Amino acid sequence: MTHQLLRFLRRSQPARRVHPALWVPVLLSVAVLLNHFNRVHNHGLSVWKGGGMGMFATQEASGTRFVEIRLHTSTGVFLGSTAGLGPSLRAYRAEPEAARFRALCRRLGDLEWRDGGRLRKPYAGSGREPVAVAVAGGPGPAGSEELAVARVELRGWKLLVDPGSGRMRHRLMHELVYRDGPGGCHEPD
């Protein structure tokens, strides 16, 4: 067996000297990979992102994470559209850690909300009522005024699917409340 292996290797192409310049992309990729593993294990980064090779390895992808925004106003409770959260939301979904969630919450303070003029219907079997949608930034539908928001509840969720049974459930990852005034974002009461 050893003899056959040695004969196979001897017949093979000779090893070439590694070009010194190759060390640049090698070290770069290894540095990125080490950062990736650190962020995955210590900060919840999805293995699908951040420079590793974990695509199609696990259902723990950024697409399984979402945020819920509930606006408490004088005219009722609205579901806030997440369209105005931009890169902050993408970053949180990729790496759902507390610091990013707090940054997302602080972003809410920059947003002006308007009635979106439509209802969002929940899943039929949930027993919940439809909720009015609020949109952030820019003019809303004709005639819509800016909402007077007393409090904003922000929650970060993860959707888990058990492939064996097909059951789906949500797991709450983070929760904060935003109020105008000093401090802004607080833990819920």
Add this chain to the structure above:
Amino acid sequence: MSRIDGLRAQPLFRHLTGTTGEGFLTVVTSLTLATLVFHGFHHAYFVIPFQLLAVAFLVVPSLQRNGTFWFLVACFSGAAVWLNWAYADNHKYLLFFWTVVLFLAFEQPEDQRPGLVRQGAHYLLFFTMAMAVVQKTLAPDYLSGEFFTFALMTDGRFTAFTSLVTGATPDMLAENQALYRQALDPVNAGAALPALSAGEGMRRLASVITWVNYLDQLAIAVLLLLPLTAGWQVVKHLLLMAFIVPVYLIAPVIGFGWLIIIWGYCLVPERIAYMRAGYVGLFLLLCLYEFPWLDLLV
């Protein structure tokens, strides 16, 4: 002269297989530029300056072999990745690393360039396959088949393939995907959710895909580590092509597929240079993959 010899003597074939003097690097850089144009980085710090670089290249084609040109491409690619580092797709990192390799290659004397390009391709392909195997091994839901069962249940890209192979109806799969999307809607946050449907056929298919994909990537990584005879080189490249053809048909992440094809092209040794034509063919095939062919069969 046989027909095959006649084909190999054709100037176009010789150019595409990189057996002319400048053909190899021209094909590699051209395919890389196509990848950057059509499946590059979406950040404004890349898109706007790269438009200028692409126009410059069209007006002055020799820039394709200029180190400063590739340095600028690498810088803007790096900026795009850096600014989106947490949510950039992993193959965008690989594309950035590849632009660094090309920059470094074109800073070398002419006789060293092909060698450095090949070594860079060899390293990055090994890195991709080996790390994919490592992360699939470490993932808690990959080797059990749970991940691909989940993907077949919820990902619309697998609908046609799943329906064709398992007989699951497109309506059932569409209902699964609709329920899954509803579960990701914030209006349903915290609510009791319905269960998805997954038959035994889907689980078996998931298990097959799991192990075929895993073992193919493992085999490619191992073969990239070993010094090989021409015969084993052919096996290696056939395995790589066997990885590319089905994976990107089902999950058309074309930019990633193109990158792997470019690396495969680079790694074909001169003795079997005709195999590079296969990679050029695959590059064009992946363009066609963007059309939803499988949906026509369901």
